[in-house]
Amino acid sequence: MLKSRRGLLAAGLAVAVVGAIGVVSTVNAGADQIASPPEASSAPAAAGADADATEIDPADITPPARLPWGDPPRRIKKGRDGATSKTLRAQGLSAAPPDASGSLAPRGKHGPKGRSGGRSGVIRSQQTTIAPPKPPGVKQAAAAANDVNYLYNVGSQDANSAGVFANVTIGKPELAKKDYHSLAEIALQSADGEQIVEVGWTVDRVVNGDDDPHLFVFHWVNDVPKCYNDCGFVQVSPNIKPGATLTYGVTKKFGIQYFNNAWWVAYDTEWVGFFPEKIWNDAGVQFDRSGYVQVFGEIAAAQSKPCTDMGNGTAPDTEDSAAARFSSVGYVDGPSPVLFMRSTVPDQYAVAKVMDKSVTPWRESTRSFRYGGPGRAGC
Secondary structure, rough: OOOHHHHOOOOOOOOOOOOOOOOOOOOOOOOOOOOOEEEEEEOOOOOOOOOOHHHHHHHHHHOOOOOOOOOOOOOEEEEEOOOHHHHHHHOOOOEEOOOOOOOOOOOOOOOOOOOOOOOOOEOOOEOOOOOOOOOOOOOEEEEEEEEEEEEEEEEEEOOOOOOOEEEEEEOOOOOOOOOOOEEEEEEOOOOOOOOEEEEEEEHHHHOOOOOOOOOEEEHHHEOOOOOOOOOOOOOOOOOOOOOOOOOOEEEEEEEEEOOOOOOEEOOEEEEEEEEOOOOHHHHOOOOOOEEEEEEEEEEEEEOOOOOEEEEEOOOOOOOOOOOEEEEEEEEEEOOOOEEEEOHHHOOOOEEEEEEEOOOOOEEEEEEEEEEEEOOOOOO
């Protein structure tokens, strides 16, 4: 039996909810939309789509016949329950159910979550009553307001589409003891930026209880953040679900697509599940197309200049750098990708364009970039 990794990190950790948002500031999106949709999408009505999300039987919902990037779905290469990211990497596997054997395993589904921009603005800092877990044997202090600082490396575009996908480097960044998470994600948003579906990987001890990368999903309704891996998400795959441990040091495909009155989430070679559009309809919103799309790295830290790595911890300072990447970003029934790439903290974590070598002469890619780097020097 595998020894619980979560139990070692979980002593005294209780479920807590996010506190009130503090400072919110904005950056401009600034990318022109090019109207030349590469592929079509159909969205026929689904049986049971009007039911509450908790009452939907996944067997009644038909996913798209192909993944957002065009491949037919097939079963992922799955490891045994509780396998570490290191084991998955060594065995050439894609994901595994997390270790849930610890009776004190964290269940912090309401952990802090930032937002990198759009018309609703960048969340640069907030306060939360969640504290990162103490080392084993150290008593957890009573819940108190803690500052969370968010730092981002971003590629974005005004994009009217039925979905988005990208190749994403999965890293295992070093997370400082006092920090909350280091993640990479795809975020599909409404034109006003208030409705959002997110998918990606995160290293987050509060939510997952260890230092491995895990699959996550998240969503926002009317500019209100919901929670990690739940809050109406409907599981479909028998092989992988949000919270799964992922391999690292590899590039995998992540995607989001609207189909059958739902926003479907894909990872690697499978459909994971979906958020029913009814979640937004019940809040008085129609959300069946994107108006803005982002791919970005995000750090949630206890200080404005953290020691935590972003991406895979490698700086994107040269063309042949092994830094983490977002690459081959594409849309379902949308424009040609022309990303606006930038860092909100260029003195710490950088963004660098890559060369598109599929054309002659080579030119800078509009759909791929390197990003991230190590934490603050001297940590």
